[in-house]
Amino acid sequence: KKLTVSLDHCQYPIYIGKGILAKLPEVLQEAGMTFRRKLFIISDSHVAPLYSKQVQTVLEKAGYEVGMAIVPAGESSKNLQQLEHLIGECLRFGLDRQSVIIALGGGVIGDLAGFVAATYMRGIPFIQIPTTLLAHDSSVGGKVGVNHALGKNVIGAFHQPMLVLYDVETLNTLPKRELISGFAEVVKHALIWDPSFIKWLEQNSEELMALHAEKISEAIYRGCQVKVAVVSQDEKEVGLRAILNYGHTIGHALEAVAGYGVYTHGEAVAIGMAGAVRLSTKVLGTDKQVVVKTEKLLHAFELPTQYNPSHVTDELLLQAMKRDKKVRNDEYSFVLTSDLGSVELVRGIHEEQIRTILQEIRGGK
Ligand code: NAD
Ligand code: ZN
Incomplete structure (x- = not known):
């Protein structure tokens, strides 16, 4: 199933289906991506062991250079320290303004990785690969950000993803x-x-x-x-x-x-x-x-x-x-x-x- 989000300044697709993680290279091509672009996966410590290998392999097979960073699972990773840490990882991997960040996880990862993408070099594209049911909400709409000690989601931006790929098979491992x-x-x-x-x-x-x-x-x-x-x-x-x-x-x-x-x-x-x-x-x-x-x-x-x-x-x-x-x-x-x-x-x-x-x-x- 495919749904298109149409906003004043941009448009992006949401793909939903069973086993569609394998289709990632295809949908990237459809979105006009070239192999020369670097991709960087951001995931958490629960999701990465389950799905990151699969995502990485399918992308590398298609010819992309792929990097990855993993943060501890949970809301407490949605903060400025993690943001700074992740931006360091992006720099070390040599991401430039043409590179793409991939958020692989639930709403916490979507918000955090999305905010990395919104701020790294004043904004680079990102992709949402939601792995929780709740993330059908958070992965669409472009609100990204992190928490402050005094309030939830108070540091953030509007940054729309270039696409959302929702493989419902990932929900089978969700508690x-x-x-x-x-x-x-x-x-x-x-x-x-x-x-x-x-x-x-x-x-x-x-x-x-x-x-x-x-x-x-x-x-x-x-x-x-x-x-x-x-x-x-x-x-x-x-x-x-x-x-x-x-x-x-x-x-x-x-x-x-x-x-x-x-x-x-x-x-x-x-x-x-x-x-x-x-x-x-x-x-x-x-x-x-x-x-x-x-x-x-x-x-x-x-x-x-x-x-x-x-x-x-x-x-x-x-x-x-x-x-x-x-x-x-x-x-x-x-x-x-x-x-x-x-x-x-x-x-x-x-x-x-x-x-x-x-x-x-x-x-x-
Ligand atoms: P989450 O990302 O923390 O995921 C919940 C737990 O499930 C985590 O422990 C995670 O590691 C684990 N998990 C995720 N996918 C899994 C899988 N497939 N198999 C096994 N374990 C898995 O939380 P969430 O409920 O997805 O999202 C909550 C966050 O979303 C909050 O930070 C909230 O502020 C944010 N949110 C944002 C928006 C928005 O518009 N940006 C909207 C709603 C919520
Ligand atoms: Zn909500």
């Missing part, structure tokens, strides 16, 4: 909890945009959880389709793109307050979506059935819809939401559901309303 985390963003893409995608997810949840190759390709395709539709209308997040933060206001607060790692990103966002849809009934008068259906869909992917109050207090959550860049003055902004498959950004939400919702979504494990 179950990471897979489930990724489904939260798939479900999010359906909930914000596409009622027919919601229905399809309901009908296919079992096969998707079992990683049926064709179904999972379809889910990624449709999820990317939503992301592409939103990003192509608002690349730099001046308006519409904010809806991609559905579930993330409470979700980010939960991740930060509970401590990173207690909840996966997807678990936190799932709880955040449950909060947002409940808040929608209060603020927009959304039908209660929409809450029931949303939570049922999340549960079908074994995602939580409540948080465990022994991890966090409402007070800390509210404080964290206030620190979030999406909260202005004392007014909270939330992406809320008007109906299944459509959302809108609502400003000026009062703290009292949020407190009520936090009461409703506490109690989970």
Whole structure:
């Protein structure tokens, strides 16, 4: 399957399928790459032992000169020290402005390697080879960056990849909890945009959880389709793109307050979506059935819809939401559901309303 991202200043393809890693040289040629260009793989300590050899071999066989750097797996590698280290590795390997960086891994590697590409010699091209389900979200759209001790993703850039190659076979080695985390963003893409995608997810949840190759390709395709539709209308997040933060206001607060790692990103966002849809009934008068259906869909992917109050207090959550860049003055902004498959950004939400919702979504494990 192939999807094309069309932006004002560039255009790039997303390839999705089973066993397509082997096709990498072909798609590089299609993108106009010549063998004289150097390629540099950036991966992490979990993914590299599983897939880097395969990628390297297929590229070397096709005639490319290939280098590689591996960083420790996990969010803690997304920092300025790693950036500097990786730029050193790029220099040592002799990458020039015609060279291409290959991000082989999940969202952490995509963001980090993408930011290396965005900053190395004022920007060189890069390719995304996502290996997590969550990365169907992060590999598309061009947001790249690293964390600062005082905030997540606060150092970054917009830098679009030259192509995305998604081999769904790599998902077979992904730990179950990471897979489930990724489904939260798939479900999010359906909930914000596409009622027919919601229905399809309901009908296919079992096969998707079992990683049926064709179904999972379809889910990624449709999820990317939503992301592409939103990003192509608002690349730099001046308006519409904010809806991609559905579930993330409470979700980010939960991740930060509970401590990173207690909840996966997807678990936190799932709880955040449950909060947002409940808040929608209060603020927009959304039908209660929409809450029931949303939570049922999340549960079908074994995602939580409540948080465990022994991890966090409402007070800390509210404080964290206030620190979030999406909260202005004392007014909270939330992406809320008007109906299944459509959302809108609502400003000026009062703290009292949020407190009520936090009461409703506490109690989970
Ligand atoms: P991740 O990259 O840390 O991957 C999760 C874990 O799975 C890691 O331990 C990794 O080593 C391992 N792993 C990855 N692929 C594997 C495979 N095929 N087999 C076995 N293990 C594998 O995390 P993630 O959930 O993919 O991404 C989270 C990151 O994405 C966060 O840093 C977040 O900020 C970022 N993100 C960015 C955007 C964006 O638009 N740029 C959007 C959403 C999330
Ligand atoms: Zn997210």
